[in-house]
Amino acid sequence: MPKFEFPTSILSRPVYGVLEARAGHQHLMIADAEGAEAILDIATPDLMAKTHIIYIPKGTDFADELRALNPAQFYQGPSYAASVSRIQRVLQDAAMGLQLYLAGTEGLMGQVQSEAMKAGIPHTAIQTEHRGSTARRMQCVHCKGITEDVATDPFQCSHCNLNLFVRDHYSRRIAAYQAVCIDAEDPGYVPAQKGLYE
Amino acid sequence: MSGAEKITVRVTEVTSLNELVTRFRFERLDGALLPTFSGGAHTVVEMKDGDVTRLNPYSLMSDPFDQTAYTISVRRDDEGRGGSLFLHNSVRVGDEMVISNPVNLFSLDLRAKKHLMIAGGIGITPFLAQIKQLDRAHGNWELHYACRSVALGSYVDYLTSTHPNDVNVYYDDQEQAIDLENLYSGQPLGTHVYVCGPKGMINWVRGKAAELGWPREAIHYEEFLAPQPGKPFEVKLAVSNKVIQVGEQESLLEAMERSGVDAPYLCRGGACGMCETRVIDYTGNFIHRDHWLDDEEHSSGEKIMPCVSRFEGKTLVLDR
Numbered sequence: 001m002p003k004f005e006f007p008t009s010i011l012s013r014p015v016y017g018v019l020e021a022r023a024g025h026q027h028l029m030i031a032d033a034e035g036a037e038a039i040l041d042i043a044t045p046d047l048m049a050k051t052h053i054i055y056i057p058k059g060t061d062f063a064d065e066l067r068a069l070n071p072a073q074f075y076q077g078p079s080y081a082a083s084v085s086r087i088q089r090v091l092q093d094a095a096m097g098l099q100l101y102l103a104g105t106e107g108l109m110g111q112v113q114s115e116a117m118k119a120g121i122p123h124t125a126i127q128t129e130h131r132g133s134t135a136r137r138m139q140c141v142h143c144k145g146i147t148e149d150v151a152t153d154p155f156q157c158s159h160c161n162l163n164l165f166v167r168d169h170y171s172r173r174i175a176a177y178q179a180v181c182i183d184a185e186d187p188g189y190v191p192a193q194k195g196l197y198e
Numbered sequence: 199m200s201g202a203e204k205i206t207v208r209v210t211e212v213t214s215l216n217e218l219v220t221r222f223r224f225e226r227l228d229g230a231l232l233p234t235f236s237g238g239a240h241t242v243v244e245m246k247d248g249d250v251t252r253l254n255p256y257s258l259m260s261d262p263f264d265q266t267a268y269t270i271s272v273r274r275d276d277e278g279r280g281g282s283l284f285l286h287n288s289v290r291v292g293d294e295m296v297i298s299n300p301v302n303l304f305s306l307d308l309r310a311k312k313h314l315m316i317a318g319g320i321g322i323t324p325f326l327a328q329i330k331q332l333d334r335a336h337g338n339w340e341l342h343y344a345c346r347s348v349a350l351g352s353y354v355d356y357l358t359s360t361h362p363n364d365v366n367v368y369y370d371d372q373e374q375a376i377d378l379e380n381l382y383s384g385q386p387l388g389t390h391v392y393v394c395g396p397k398g399m400i401n402w403v404r405g406k407a408a409e410l411g412w413p414r415e416a417i418h419y420e421e422f423l424a425p426q427p428g429k430p431f432e433v434k435l436a437v438s439n440k441v442i443q444v445g446e447q448e449s450l451l452e453a454m455e456r457s458g459v460d461a462p463y464l465c466r467g468g469a470c471g472m473c474e475t476r477v478i479d480y481t482g483n484f485i486h487r488d489h490w491l492d493d494e495e496h497s498s499g500e501k502i503m504p505c506v507s508r509f510e511g512k513t514l515v516l517d518r
């Protein structure tokens with residue numbers, strides 16, 4: 001799958017790089033869906049011998065390929081929500097020198113980054129690579145509810161049903177972009193919905 | 199006027215700690231309270247030594263919340279340009295002096311889960327204030343302190359008696375050394391390292407951390423560079439329209455100040471970036487000594503940090 005180039009935007013918008021193997025005694029790689037390909041791209045037997053992979057397939061079939069890399073530990077989770085307690089535990093037990101690699105959707109990378117920051121890793125020390133869906137994790141600034149995998153703009157809040165405009169303003173702590181009511185002044189006047197980046 | 203705001207103080211105690219180190223206590227002349235600060239901050243002390251005025255930074259070592267007085271500990275440097283010698287030989291209880299408001303270029307990262315402090319010699323001073331700050335907040339810290347000998351181990355008794363479980367002392371003359379590799383291994387995620395001491399120690403602590411994959415943001419260091427003497431040189435200041443001579447024993451910043459040019463500064467030790475000055479033209483070589491500019495900027499010939507760096511050559515024209 002070709003990599004999507006996000007248009008440049010405001011400073012608040014996260015930017016992602018390309019994973020590279022770094023020095024360290026312990027490596028933690030967390031990916032969802034096509035993020036698996038970013039791990040496959042940098043995997044070497046040496047690196048994998050020190051790597052714990054946590055993978056959420058989201059309906060894709062990369063899990064066997066990742067398992068075949070023979071990492072020190074491999075865990076496949078059915079969803080992020082189901083995997084987060086394991087991620088927290090691994091971070092809690094980790095020592096300095098741990099290298100953290102995130103790949104896949106923005107929602108997954110953002111949420112793990114927020115857990116990692118709480119565990120004491122500076123966000124600038126975390127490697128990320130975007131792969132796959134460009135859908136976003138959005139927070140409604142009005143009701144504070146989170147809507148996952150938003151692919152259109154505007155969209156309807158899955159909690160309070162307001163019509164929301166997708167902003168690039170991002171919260172690292174909440175791991176979500178901010179969404180603001182688009183028809184507050186003229187209720188019912190909602191521009192036609194289109195895909196993100198269209 | 200450049201630099202942090204000034205405070206006029208009286209020297210209320212001068213205490214000799216050992217052969218090399220003396221402690222000075224400053225209280226405000228007007229009897230008011232001093233500003234609080236954060237552990238790791240320094241003050242710039244003004245020293246009028248005959249017709250030379252020196253401004254040297256010293257780490258504040260007193261309790262950051264004690265507003266009645268500031269204390270600094272100064273190691274006598276017989277080789278240096280005389281700031282520490284002046285303090286040791288000429289400053290007496292009752293003297294009036296001018297110091298600056300505290301400036302912190304070595305603050306604790308309070309997001310850290312644990313603070314791992316590594317001190318060499320007189321580099322212990324900022325940690326004394328940081329430890330007081332962390333104790334008040336029930337912070338998690340550990341100190342590894344290398345000194346030359348028992349006789350020169352400033353504050354060792356105080357530290358080991360107040361914090362017997364958190365302070366580890368190493369004496370060079372007993373061939374004790376910090377086992378850095380071992381110390382680093384197994385430190386919990388969120389540990390930050392702070393190092394203050396000689397250049398070799400700072401490089402060693404930073405280098406080993408990088409090798410083991412520690413994030414750069416978790417490593418904090420402070421090295422006060424005293425300006426080094428060097429060959430005299432001439433500088434043209436384009437904005438002030440002056441040609442000045444920088445003497446052997448003074449820094450470029452000091453020479454500008456002596457000539458009545460109000461040049462910006464904060465740390466006077468090559469660390470803060472405040473004095474950065476654009477080079478308009480030059481023929482010769484720069485002697486860059488700061489920690490501020492990167493290697494590329496150093497070789498570009500476009501910038502100089504006048505507080506610690508010098509020049510050798512025919513012409514130097516600065517945008518000042």
Ligand code: FES
Pocket residue numbers: 462463464465466467468469470471472473474488490503504505506
């Ligand atoms: S005054 Fe701080 S770098 Fe020169």
